[in-house]
Amino acid sequence: MEKEDLYAVMDLDNECTQGDLKLSYKNLVLKWHPDRFHEEIKKEEAKMKFQSIQRAYSVLSDSNKRLLYDVGAYDSDDDETGMADFINEMVTLMAQTQSTGNESLEEFEELFEELLKDDVNDQFIKTRSSSYSPFSSTSTTSVHSDDLSNDIPNKMNTRDKTMVV
Known part of the structure; x- marks a missing residue:
C-alpha cells in the first residue's frame, strides 16, 4: 500500500511554517467537512478527504512526528502500537543531549x-x-x-x- 503524501493532502510543500499549516488546515476542513455535502456519494468522498486531512494535520502539526515523517522514519502504525511515543521520547532526549561531535x-x-x-x-x-x-x-x-x-x-x-x- 502506497503511503499518501501528507504535504500534498494539505496542499503545501515541506518548507511550510506552522502558520501555513494551520491556515491550510482551516481552509481544507471548511471545504471538505462532510456536513457541507447532501448527496451520499459526495458526502462519502468528503468524509474520506476530511479524515485524510485530519491524519495529515495530526502528524505535521506535531514537531517530532513531522521530523520523523520528513526523514522517512514515521509510520502511522507506530501511533497505534505506542512506538511513536517511544520514538518521540528518544528524539526529545537526543535533542537535549549536547554533542561535541567527537564521540566514537x-x-x-x-x-x-x-x-x-x-x-x-x-x-x-x-x-x-x-x-x-x-x-x-x-x-x-x-x-x-x-x-x-x-x-x-x-x-x-x-x-x-x-x-x-
Whole structure:
C-alpha cells in the first residue's frame, strides 16, 4: 500500500511554517467537512478527504512526528502500537543531549548498552524465575543479574548448558 503524501493532502510543500499549516488546515476542513455535502456519494468522498486531512494535520502539526515523517522514519502504525511515543521520547532526549561531535561509535554503543542494561536484567530475571529454558527441555539456565553487568552479549556453553560471560 502506497503511503499518501501528507504535504500534498494539505496542499503545501515541506518548507511550510506552522502558520501555513494551520491556515491550510482551516481552509481544507471548511471545504471538505462532510456536513457541507447532501448527496451520499459526495458526502462519502468528503468524509474520506476530511479524515485524510485530519491524519495529515495530526502528524505535521506535531514537531517530532513531522521530523520523523520528513526523514522517512514515521509510520502511522507506530501511533497505534505506542512506538511513536517511544520514538518521540528518544528524539526529545537526543535533542537535549549536547554533542561535541567527537564521540566514537564505541561510545555510542556503550551508552546504548547502558540504556538497555536494566531492561535486559529485568528480562533475564523474569526468565530465571520461570521454569522454562529455551536451551533444554529438562534443565534450567542459571543467570544472575550480576553476571549481566559485565557485557550484554553472552555466549552459551552448549556442553554444560550454562551461560558463560
